[in-house]
Amino acid sequence: MKRILRVLCLVLINFLLISVASMEASAEVxxxxxxxxxxxxxxxxxxxxxxxxxxxxxxxxxxxxxxxxxxxxxxxxxxxxxxxxxxxxxxxxxxxxxxxxxxxxxxxxxxxxxxxxxxxxxxxxxxxMLRDIVDSKDKEMNLEYAISRNLQLKYSKGIKIYEKSVYDIRLTDSTPFYFYENGIVIRFYPSEIAEYSVGFIDIKIPYSDLNEKGTHKLISYLDYLRNHVTDYIDSKIDYFEGYRISSMYSLANGEVWEQVEPRFIMLPSYSLSSKVRIYKDGARYYLWVEDMADVVEVRRVHPE
Missing domain, CATH: 3.30.565.40 (Fervidobacterium nodosum Rt17-B1 like)
Structure with missing residues (x-):
């Protein structure tokens, strides 16, 4: 009788092992x-x-x-x-x-x-979706800070990152990302944050950075320019109604600058004789107009 019970137990154990293995195999994708x-x-x-x-x-x-x-x-x-x-x-x-x-x-x-x-x-x-992972304001701020820190490192190594992109982090729920073992990877398209030749830029963000206690607030690019860039031109503009790509900005000093950045920000009403500052950061120029909270990339068309 004992022998029969031992045999039955062995059969049952084997059956259970086979069932578990079968379940694991079916769960493998x-x-x-x-x-x-x-x-x-x-x-x-x-x-x-x-x-x-x-x-x-x-x-x-x-x-x-x-x-x-x-x-x-x-x-x-x-x-x-x-x-x-x-x-x-x-x-x-x-x-x-x-x-x-x-x-x-x-x-x-x-x-x-x-x-x-x-x-x-x-x-x-x-x-x-990205909102399922970055599900709080603190995580959103941590993510932007981690991306900015990573882009600063790439820029310092000579990778052709746009200066403004280091501080002007724009993420939406449709921003492409994928998982890796310890976090997520944010992907940027060619020419989105760097010159086209750089191609896609993938930035690893560990969960530890996302979940870090005590958030890091990312400063705006305008604040960065005001505090760190000393190469600039001050002038005025007679008539200004907002930023729009391909717009020509004629300054009081005789210079004419064209907006090359695809930004569209219009004022509620036009302004007259507004102060203007053209910052040079790296090889690029950025226009700031009085009362605007952002700058846009421009190129000088006159004098050449």
Whole structure:
């Protein structure tokens, strides 16, 4: 009788071990690259079947949208396509899939590239947005400070970061990011915060930086210029109604400056004879007009 019980116990233990191994195997999520009308996309397998189906449909829909857009852009002698797609992170709990899409006119040597990153909770199939991770004002301030610190380091190493971008951190819920083992990675497009030749810039932000107690307030770029930059020109402008790209600003000293930064900030009403200061920071020039809380990048058009 005892022998029979021992055999039954061994059978039960083996059954349990096999069941656990089977559950673990089914919970493991793998990814593979597929194509739809020459556009690559990621599909996952493993895990909960309903969750997998939900995620896969979203990932395939991206390729379908790109293919449709490419067909439309061909009428304008251009190509819209997915340059590459990668699984950026997968720990069987969350997965990050990154698409790099491009728009290129056939008569140009370079295209415009941007990244769409999908982060999913593999338990529910829900997309994870930046607001789900940066879910408080303190974390938002910590994130901006950490990005600024990282950009300052890159700038000091000679990477062609725009000076203003070091302090003017603009994040939205659609800002692309992906996970890594100890935090998140924020991605910036080519020419978004640095010269086009630099390409994409990925900045690692550890959870420890996000969750740090005692927040760091990032100063504005205007405050930085006022406190640290001594190379500037003071003048006045007869008529001013706000910042707008391609606007020409004629100063009282005879100089004319063109706004090259895509910023649009209009005053409630125009101002007359406002004070103006042109700061030179690195190789770039920035215009500040009295009563404005920001500066814009400009270039001098007269005298050349």
């Amino acid at each position: 793998k990814t593979a690259v597929h194509t739809y009308k020459e556009q690559p996309y990621i599909q996952i397998n493993g895990g909960d079947a309903a969750v997998t189906e939900k995620i896969n449909q979203i990932l395939k829909d991206h390729a379908i949208s790109v293919a449709k857009a490419n067909k439309a852009w061909k009428n304008y002698d251009a190509e819209y396509y997915t340059r590459n797609v990668k699984t950026l992170y997968n720990n069987n709990k969350v997965v990050s899939v990154g698409y790099v899409d491009g728009l290129k006119y056939n008569y140009e040597n370079k295209g415009t590239y941007f990244s769409v990153i999908y982060n999913f909770d593999l338990t529910t199939g829900q997309r994870i």
